[in-house]
Amino acid sequence: MSGLYGLSARRADGSDTSLAEFRGKVLLIVNTASRCGFTPQYEGLEALQQRLAPRGFTVLAFPCNQFGAQEPGDDGSIAEFCATNYRTSFPLFSKVEVNGAGAHPIFRYLKQARRGWLGTGRIQWNFTKFLVDRQGEVVARFAPITKPAAIEGAIEKLL
Template sequence: MSTVYDFTASLLDGSNKSLADFSGKVLLVVNTASKCGFTPQYEGLEALYRKYQSQGFVVLGFPCNQFGGQEPGDAADIARFCSLTYDVTFPMFGKIDVNGADVHPLYRFIKGEAKGVLGTEAIKWNFTKFLVDREGTVTERFAPSVAPDQLAKEIDKLL
């Protein structure tokens, strides 16, 4: 059986990062965008990261431009926006597709592990969140409308 740790993705700086580097940590995997109504959730995601980081929790941000063209910038633009606007310090990856023919393999996997409403796999919008336990198993999927601070109890259970 595969786990989240079996995948690799490119960081914003273009370097490859094995998710095995996060082995033993609780992860929150989120597809993000800089020009979305949910973009202010970066603040809540960063707050969760800072609160729980010392206990082995990491937020992984995956920018995506598939929903209304809401992530139009390149890697440098995304990095600058996240740093200057929300002081994001959690790992941010390069822009990916979360649906369609060019879906990133990580997202193909996690969507199959935690299906959405009525068993659908497709990501419906930016800031869909996947919670992953310390063994690399996807435990839950949360809709974009679920604010990061609403995840604290679920994170606590896994820590």
């Protein structure tokens, strides 16, 4: 077990999930927050999920409170927020850190695979998006300002 599929994370419901479960799917992995100016992107993420899931695509959302304390809730309240306000159907994971010594291994892997602005691995803000192909390779990284609809063409090419 190596690469992305060798990693696992806890879902918001407390269950542990190996990313090997998503082998063969195109993934959009996103660090999210419910009190961010980019929070309305949940709507666009869900639209992508609804349109493209039947063809082997899924969004994986990882709430993070490292940027402006914009995700202060616990896993249950975050899940309720997403379900109530955006009717999300994609997997929601437990809150994680994406930078620093406590960065979740998935985000350490993603940042190593696709460096960000000026070649830094650091994630700059909520709603940074990583596109992963069916083989588990990180093929692109998108800034928080990039709306989900703008990524649809890149996802389509991988489906």
